[in-house]
Amino acid sequence: MLTPLILLLVLMILGAIVALESKDLLSGIISLGIIGFALTIIFLILHAPDLAIVQIVVETLTLVILIAAVLKTTREDTTEKLDTKKVLLWGAGLIFIVVFMLTAVKALRHLPDFGLPTLRMARVYIDQGFSITGASNLVAAVILDFRGYDTLGEATVLFTSVAGVVTVLRKVGRKKS
Amino acid sequence: MRGMTLIVKSITQLMAPSILLLGIYIVMHGHLTPGGGFAGGILIAGCFVLIVLAYGSEEAKSEVRKWRATFSESFGIFLFWFLALLGLIQGTYFFYNIIAKVNTGQPYHLFSAGIIPLCNIAIGIEVGAALFAIFITLVVFKVEENL
Numbered sequence: 001m002l003t004p005l006i007l008l009l010v011l012m013i014l015g016a017i018v019a020l021e022s023k024d025l026l027s028g029i030i031s032l033g034i035i036g037f038a039l040t041i042i043f044l045i046l047h048a049p050d051l052a053i054v055q056i057v058v059e060t061l062t063l064v065i066l067i068a069a070v071l072k073t074t075r076e077d078t079t080e081k082l083d084t085k086k087v088l089l090w091g092a093g094l095i096f097i098v099v100f101m102l103t104a105v106k107a108l109r110h111l112p113d114f115g116l117p118t119l120r121m122a123r124v125y126i127d128q129g130f131s132i133t134g135a136s137n138l139v140a141a142v143i144l145d146f147r148g149y150d151t152l153g154e155a156t157v158l159f160t161s162v163a164g165v166v167t168v169l170r171k172v173g174r175k176k177s
Numbered sequence: 178m179r180g181m182t183l184i185v186k187s188i189t190q191l192m193a194p195s196i197l198l199l200g201i202y203i204v205m206h207g208h209l210t211p212g213g214g215f216a217g218g219i220l221i222a223g224c225f226v227l228i229v230l231a232y233g234s235e236e237a238k239s240e241v242r243k244w245r246a247t248f249s250e251s252f253g254i255f256l257f258w259f260l261a262l263l264g265l266i267q268g269t270y271f272f273y274n275i276i277a278k279v280n281t282g283q284p285y286h287l288f289s290a291g292i293i294p295l296c297n298i299a300i301g302i303e304v305g306a307a308l309f310a311i312f313i314t315l316v317v318f319k320v321e322e323n324l
Contacts (some may be wrong), residue, residue, distance in 0.1 A: 029262075031213050049211040050211045050212065050213065052211075053203075053211055053212050054215050054216045054219075055223055057216055057219040057220055057223065058215075058219055060223070061219055061222060061223050061226065061308060064223075064230070065226075065308075065312050065315060065316070067310065068255060068315070068316045069315045069316060070232065074180060130284070132292050132312075133274060133291065134206070134282055134284055134289045134290040134291065135207050135208040135209075135289065135290035135291060135293050136209050136284060136285050136289075136290075137207065137209055137210060137211065137213075139211070139213070140207050140208040140213055140290070141208070141290070141293065141296070143213070144208075144293045144297070145274050145290075145291075145293060146298045148261065148272040148296075149272060151296075151300070152257065152258070152261055152272070154254075155254055155257055155300055155303055155304075156254065158304065158307050159250065159251070159254045159303065159307065160282045160304065160312075161307075162247070162250060162307045162310050162311055165310075165311050165314055166243075166247060166310060166313070166314055169315070
């Protein structure tokens with residue numbers, strides 16, 4: 001089971017690099033889609049159909065919105081180049097990667113093995129979730145009953161982001177410059 | 178943005194009702210089958226996005242009203258907060274599943290699991306309207322360059 005996961009992860013990293021480095025914004029967005037759809041397949045392999053459904057519809061809709069927005073404005077990458085020397089940037093990135101890896105190795109040692117994802121807290125949810133809430137989909141029981149605060153926070157974040165987009169791009173009340 | 182060809186418009190007329198129905202189904206059965214408010218709400222938004230893309234933004238401007246999308250979004254988040262506050266009104270904790278505590282309903286049936294399906298409907302309204310509001314703000318009603 002590990003081999004297709006590693007292959008998909010390599011594909012995702014390649015897609016991220018192409019999305020960052022390409023000069024054409026449209027091809028950048030398409031290679032961004034590689035990451036999302038590969039993640040959908042990874043969720044399906046790991047037996048998480050809830051996450052796979054959400055991931056595939058979110059990825060499709062965000063790609064459509066981004067492509068429509070790019071086709072209406074400009075297709076060229078207009079980011080200005082930094083004046084700092086490239087050696088400094090690469091050095092800072094490498095140092096960060098080394099520090100991150102060292103801390104990750106220490107932290108990952110305390111996690112359970114791959115394929116044994118049932119933590120002590122999740123044991124209670126799996127055993128008693130159905131009898132307490134009556135929901136046959138355990139994921140719904142967890143995100144809307146046991147961990148309802150998280151979902152409330154997510155929905156509020158989405159509301160705030162939409163309020164921001166509508167406010168920045170409004171027509172009424174703008175000053176003419 | 179101009180509309181697409183007659184082929185795309187005809188296929189959209191056939192497909193859009195089924196996509197909307199699938200989204201409503203996923204929202205309603207979120208506590209029984211995989212899916213839920215987020216996935217179903219995005220499918221509902223995708224149905225409207227498909228119609229706007231196929232028929233073009235000029236034709237959409239006469240039919241689409243931005244206040245409807247933002248109003249439904251605010252209504253959805255308000256409904257969700259109200260469902261969470263019901264526990265406090267009843268005298269228990271915030272986000273307490275008050276209906277399931279009395280009666281969890283018949284398992285594996287549509288009317289079960291207390292406030293979970295109600296929360297799913299609220300999230301579905303909120304997410305669908307939110308993504309459609311972002312889409313029409315960025316694509317249909319964009320700010321003119323000389324402003």
